[in-house]
Amino acid sequence: MSAGNMNLNGRPRVGVYICHCGINIAGKIEIAELVKFAEKLPDVTVVRDYKFMCSDPGQNIIQADIRNGLVNRVVVASCSPLMHESTFRRVSSDAGVNQFLTQMANIREHVSWVTADSQDATAKAKALIGAAVHRVVLHKPLEKKTVPVHPDVLVVGGGIAGIHAALTLAESGKKVYLVEREPSIGGHMAQFDKTFPTLDCAACILTPKMTQVRLHPNIELLSYSEVDSVDGYIGNFDVKVRRKARFVNEDKCTGCGECTVNCPVHNRIAPPEHPEVEPHLDHEVKSWLTNLLEQYKGRAREALLPLMIEVNRQYRYLPRDIIHYMAWRLDIPLSDVALQVATFYNVFSLKPRGLHTIRICMGTACFVKGSGRLLERLERELGIKTGETTSNLNFTLEAVRCIGCCALAPAIRIDGDTYAHVRQDRIPRLLRKYTVEGGVKV
Amino acid sequence: MKITTMQGLEDARAQGERSLYPARTKITVGMATCGIASGAGAVYAALIEEVKNKRLDATVTRAGCIGYCQQEPLVDVLQPGLPRITFGQMTPKKARELVVRLSEKKGLPFEDAIYRTDEDKILITGQEVRLAAERAANGYRKVTLIREHPYFKKQKRIILRNCGLIDPESIEEYIACGGYRALWKALKEMTPIRINEEIKKAGLRGRGGAGFLTGKKWELCRLEPGEPKYVICNADEGDPGAFMDRSVLESDPFSVLEGMVIGAFSIGSHQGYIYVRAEYPLAIERLRAAIDQAEEYGTLGKNILGSSFTFNVRVVEGAGAFVCGEETGLIASIEGSLGEPRQRPPYPAQKGLWGCPTNINNVKTWASVAPIIFRGGSWFVATGTEGNPGTTVFSLVGKVRNNGLAEVPLGIRLREMIFDIGGGIQDDRAFKAVQTGGPSGGCLPASLIDLPVDYERLADAGSMMGSGGMIVMDEDTCMVDIARYFLEFTSDESCGKCTPCREGTKRMLQILTRITRGKGRPGDAEYLQNLAEVIKETSLCGLGGTAPNPVLSTLRYFHDEYEAHIVDKRCPGRVCKELISYSIDPEKCPGCLACLKQCPTEAIIGEAKVAHRIIGNKCIKCGACLDVCNYNAVIVE
Known part of the structure; x- marks a missing residue:
């Protein structure tokens, strides 16, 4: 802070340098207006414009003002900082102002090139210059310094990528810590037979590398461990690795696996988190669900699918509050019930379905006999796509993979009724049979 | 009682x-x-x-x-x-x-x-x-x-022995047809090992499609240490075009239950599950009724037929996921989680339901058990061919005259199936192909009409037995479109666990869709071939491993159709919308107005008793006119 104050020489004196960039900027933006605007900004002492600010004569203008003591902070309104920020920083520092007291306003790429109207462009340029001036006043002079770098490397994850990275680094002489969450490294690749797309044998690639990791003097393997926190910065990280309880003397263990085979609890799954509060549910629905649950006493997981099927049958979809309640009652995480199971199986819907569900069979026999054209006709008649529900909640249209009536192809099932050998011209009549006047009340 | x-x-x-x-x-x-x-x-x-x-x-x-x-x-x-x-x-x-x-x-x-x-x-x-x-x-x-x-x-009915004859909700009628004789024999006169030996002697192969030896499967589970053991009946008949499992469950549910009790006794299991797909509500209803009756008559439950053997069966309703037909997926689904298959080994016989030894067989396999036990393995071997004994049920559907289920000895020729039993092709069209094995199978061309149907021959020809769907296709079927249809199916049903299946089937579908839309590029066919082989090799379970079969078999036998789509932008089956047009033959059209009334876009013009005409740019090719025309006057080309 003190060094910064010394460079400031009292109050900030901002110089604003507006570049024409030939006609790139001046062709669109009223430069004279910008100059007038910038002159009125607080702390601004000098405003100048020039054809090419980045050229030598342009740079000299800035340096002259700095050397003459007119300016101790610089705003250059020109192109993108990607283009010339380093140029203008050097200009400032060569003339004796800390390079970080320079700010650019991008009025070319952000304004003149991309704005159609000249007035709009000028207004936006003003706003950008104003912002840059206000900002540069708050800049602090910064100094570059060098710190020693800790050369050791931590690799997180002992999959094939992590293994390979660790080995490459260790070979180049670095000390490597390899952290793996599971008891063994290898990751997904250890589960594959062959690799895509060359069909190489996965184990033949992976296992030699796994052994190399274990034997390499430069690699320290932290298996069954997880990274808890990462602090610090590039070159000087502070990492906390939590080594999970293992109750095995690692120096003596040969990894024979005998103990896991004999362990009475190794297959136990940790119970999921249980919300404290019972989710709200209508009393009647609750007792209905409770009755259903009675049949599955003590077999929560097995009860899940039949219960969901039952609820889905009753309501034609899975209402949100029931799902919440079921997850709580069965002590199964909500994400498991609602997201995984409900979206995996085709019969479930998380959105309300129509009063009648039209299931058009898309089995092979039906397909060969033109069920695709029937489906298109249904979509046209109902004005919805497959899988959607009509806005009056009368019909939901679904394509199913074979209802097992292949000898009657093409077949359609509406609710519980199956219709055989359906032809396109029969569809309007079929739909009329199920239509409820004025839509369905929910 | x-x-x-x-x-x-x-x-x-x-x-x-x-x-x-x-x-x-x-x-x-x-x-x-x-x-x-x-x-x-x-x-x-x-x-x-x-x-x-x-x-x-x-x-x-x-x-x-x-x-x-x-x-x-x-x-x-x-x-x-x-x-x-x-x-x-x-x-x-x-x-x-x-x-x-x-x-x-x-x-x-x-x-x-x-x-x-x-x-x-x-x-x-x-x-x-x-x-x-x-x-x-x-x-x-x-x-x-x-x-x-x-x-x-030409039929020989073993699995369908009682179907259509008895009341499926009457255990007495089932018993009158020889039901529960085999169970009596098994429980009173045979040991679990003898039963297993008899099934092995019969050489019964899994009727679910893969054709694994049932006796061997039982033995693996029987010898596996660990308690309890489970037996499962796989009635998740997901293959489109096959419906014999539904028919057996709806027409003769006791035959499946009896087979399961015998199997459970041999293996040493006391709890069974029948996993039925959601699309079969009537099968579930009849099965539940049958279980109630069987419990009432003491052929299921505690002390079966007065013996000390106890066995219970629970019906589990599926929720609409094709991949649950795969045994490990099915087990996961009974356990109440996602029906995703897992890597085998361990096989279900070692580590199945709830981690216990589990034996899982198809409906038709279970229904075959009782006759084998009562009449002996050697009786069963007399039917069918060497290595493929017994019968299997085919669902003969599609563009064939006689649609339905036919149970025939293995080794029957395709010609006998399609032309003798099936009565030939509908409307006297030309026979083009027959699709077997569902989405995992392939399409066999007319040149293979004399192929004997058994597990190995079908596999050699690039298809498979599968669950027995046999969909007959005539000259009005587009083989590229059929391949696209199956890929649409498998890419939709892929559970997404492994990359080759998840990404590969999607990519194949994209290319096939492109080809059927007339936007195929030179080299697409070769690219498909390449991709299909890789997916086949690298997928985790049977779904991905067999998903490319429809593409590979159509490429093998109907390469010219791919060429016609890609090079000439022409659909020989006259199916692919972008490549066809509709018109009316003025010679044949009597001007009956039927099509005119049906046309959703008013693309057909004309008046009564004057030949109609289709305005090309208004036509959306929905085919409504084709469906209603009684004079064959609508031309598609």
């Missing part, structure tokens, strides 16, 4: 026989899903009402499905001492007439009859039941005998 002695079984049999062959007229309606969809419900109601009105001395009953779906609804009439006559394509009106004729003793409407049955042969016991006491009267003799009817002549 519980059957504990041979006498008890005999009593039940006698009672079953009385309802199967009553001393008065019996009218039976085939009431499986396909029958009901064809209107059997209305026929049944009409029969009951009319019988009551006419005070006819007759019972009206329901049966399952005999498999001749083309002729549904089917109605059997059995009068004491006369052959059973089966009528097809019944309507309520015809049904009423039938009752009227019966009550006025006018003789049956033989012109509507499809076939007659003079005697029933009980498969399990080998015993014959004569129906026609004397030589049948003239009218009866005119009707074809069932064993000479082209649809049934």
Whole structure:
């Protein structure tokens, strides 16, 4: 802070340098207006414009003002900082102002090139210059310094990528810590037979590398461990690795696996988190669900699918509050019930379905006999796509993979009724049979 | 009520026989899903009402499905001492007439009859039941005998032995057809090892599609240490185009239950599961009813048939996921989680349901068990071919005249299936291909028409047995579109766990869609071939491993169709919308206005008795005109 104050020489004196960039900027933006605007900004002492600010004569203008003591902070309104920020920083520092007291306003790429109207462009340029001036006043002079770098490397994850990275680094002489969450490294690749797309044998690639990791003097393997926190910065990280309880003397263990085979609890799954509060549910629905649950006493997981099927049958979809309640009652995480199971199986819907569900069979026999054209006709008649529900909640249209009536192809099932050998011209009549006047009340 | 002695079984049999062959007229309606969809419900109601009105001395009953779906609804009439006559394509009106004729003793409407049955042969016991006491009267003799009817002549019914004959909700009728004899023999006279040996001797192969030896599978599970053990019946018949599992469960659920009890006894299991897909509500209903009855009669539950053996069965309803038909996926689904397959080994026999040894077989496999146990493995081997003993059920559907289920000895030729049993192609079109094995199978061309059907031959030809779907395609089918259809199916049903299946099927679908839209690029066919082979090699489970089969087999046999799409931008099957156009043949069109009324975009112009015309740019190629035209005047090219 003190060094910064010394460079400031009292109050900030901002110089604003507006570049024409030939006609790139001046062709669109009223430069004279910008100059007038910038002159009125607080702390601004000098405003100048020039054809090419980045050229030598342009740079000299800035340096002259700095050397003459007119300016101790610089705003250059020109192109993108990607283009010339380093140029203008050097200009400032060569003339004796800390390079970080320079700010650019991008009025070319952000304004003149991309704005159609000249007035709009000028207004936006003003706003950008104003912002840059206000900002540069708050800049602090910064100094570059060098710190020693800790050369050791931590690799997180002992999959094939992590293994390979660790080995490459260790070979180049670095000390490597390899952290793996599971008891063994290898990751997904250890589960594959062959690799895509060359069909190489996965184990033949992976296992030699796994052994190399274990034997390499430069690699320290932290298996069954997880990274808890990462602090610090590039070159000087502070990492906390939590080594999970293992109750095995690692120096003596040969990894024979005998103990896991004999362990009475190794297959136990940790119970999921249980919300404290019972989710709200209508009393009647609750007792209905409770009755259903009675049949599955003590077999929560097995009860899940039949219960969901039952609820889905009753309501034609899975209402949100029931799902919440079921997850709580069965002590199964909500994400498991609602997201995984409900979206995996085709019969479930998380959105309300129509009063009648039209299931058009898309089995092979039906397909060969033109069920695709029937489906298109249904979509046209109902004005919805497959899988959607009509806005009056009368019909939901679904394509199913074979209802097992292949000898009657093409077949359609509406609710519980199956219709055989359906032809396109029969569809309007079929739909009329199920239509409820004025839509369905929910 | 519980059957504990041979006498008890005999009593039940006698009672079953009385309802199967009553001393008065019996009218039976085939009431499986396909029958009901064809209107059997209305026929049944009409029969009951009319019988009551006419005070006819007759019972009206329901049966399952005999498999001749083309002729549904089917109605059997059995009068004491006369052959059973089966009528097809019944309507309520015809049904009423039938009752009227019966009550006025006018003789049956033989012109509507499809076939007659003079005697029933009980498969399990080998015993014959004569129906026609004397030589049948003239009218009866005119009707074809069932064993000479082209649809049934080549069939040999082991799995479907009772289908369409008995009331699926009557355990007595099942017992009257030899039911639970095998279970009696197994529990009282055989050891678990002997039972297992008998199945091994029979060489029964899994009828779910992969064809693994059932006896071997049981042995693996039987010898596996660990308790409890589970047996599962896989009734998640997801293959589109196959419906025999549904039909067996709807028509003869006890045969599956009996097979499961025998299997469980051999393996040492006390809890069974039957996993039925959600799309089969009637099968679930009948199965539940059958389980209740079996428990009541003591052929399921505690102390089965008076022995010390206990076995319970629970029905699990699927929720619509094709991949759950894969055994590890199915097990995961029963456990209440995602039906995602996992890596094998460990196989279910080692680590299955809840981590315990589990044996899982298909519906048809379980239904085959009882006859093998009662009549012996060597009896079973006599049917079929070497290495492929026994029979299997095919669902013969698509563009074939006689749609339905046919049970035939393995090794039968495709020609016999399609042209003898199936009666040839509909509307006298040319036969183009037959698709077997569902989305995992392939399409076989007309040149392979003499191929014997067994597990190995089909695999060599690039298809597979699968669950027995046999979809016949004629010249109006586009093979590229069929490949696209199956990839749409598999990419949708892929669970997404492994990359080759998840990404690969999607990519193949994109390319196939491009080709069917006329935007195929040179080299697409080769690229597909390459991609298909990689997916086949690298996928985790059977779904991905077989998903490329429809593409590979169509590329192999119908390469010219791919070329026509890609190079000439032409669809030889006249299916792909972007590559065809509709027009009306002015010579054939009499101007009946039928198509004009149906056209959703008013693209057809004309007036009564003047040939119509289609305005090309208005036509959305929906095919409505084609469907309604009775004069074959709509041309697609």
